[in-house]
Amino acid sequence: MKKLLFLICFISSFNAWSQNKTVETEAKYFTNWMDKIIHLSVDQKNEMIALRTNYILEKNALKKSKVATTFDRQQLDRDYWKKRDRILTRDQSILLATHLVTSREVEELNHIVALHKDQKQSFYDTYKIVNYTLMKDKKDYGRYSDKYIKTDQSAISRKKEIINDLLLAEQKETYDTYFEDLKKRKNNATFHATEEEDVEIDGYNILEPIGF
DSSP states (O other): OHHHHHHHHHHHHHHHHHHHHHHHHHHHHHHHHHHHHHOOOHHHHHHHHHHHHHHHHHHHHHHHOSSOOHHHHHHHHHHHHHHHHHHSOHHHHHHHHHHHHHHHHHHHHHHHHOOOHHHHHHHHHHHHHHHHHHHHHHHHHOTTSHHHHHHHHHHHHHHHHHHHHHSOHHHHHHHHHHHHHHHHHHHSTTOOOOHHHHSOOOGGGSOOOOOO
């Protein structure tokens, strides 16, 4: 009986150790990914690994919870983003937001028109310039400031120009058709946005590394 209890305790302890090790490895993977984008200091890496580890553990706990709500998960994400940005410098925060927003927009465009590899890079490089100014003004003045709103409007116009310049004729036709169809759906009284379409998307929660 004692041997059986010992074996059960050993297996439980090993499983817990293994799970924690996997979480820590995932946190390090994430931190290395971020380091390639914004170049973290040694202290920042250590802080980011610890923060990401706690975030993953809390997120896993919410997944297993029978009473956790969508709001709980969203609040966990928001709290994590705020704590993450406190570790980063102002410039790092702007660069990270720029990368996330730009990557998201290029992936969304690729989903619609199937971009070629060189087109993806061209869109990323040109969108990144526009988004850097946008994220900088958002950081410095706030999302609801006149300065940011003006920059946002200018960014929308500039991105339309980039789309017209970089898309091929058949891609542009597919692109226009997609948004015409989307507009018709939204104008239809019976249309209800999906959960993904209905949520305002912020660059902070899109396209963090998922290849782990």
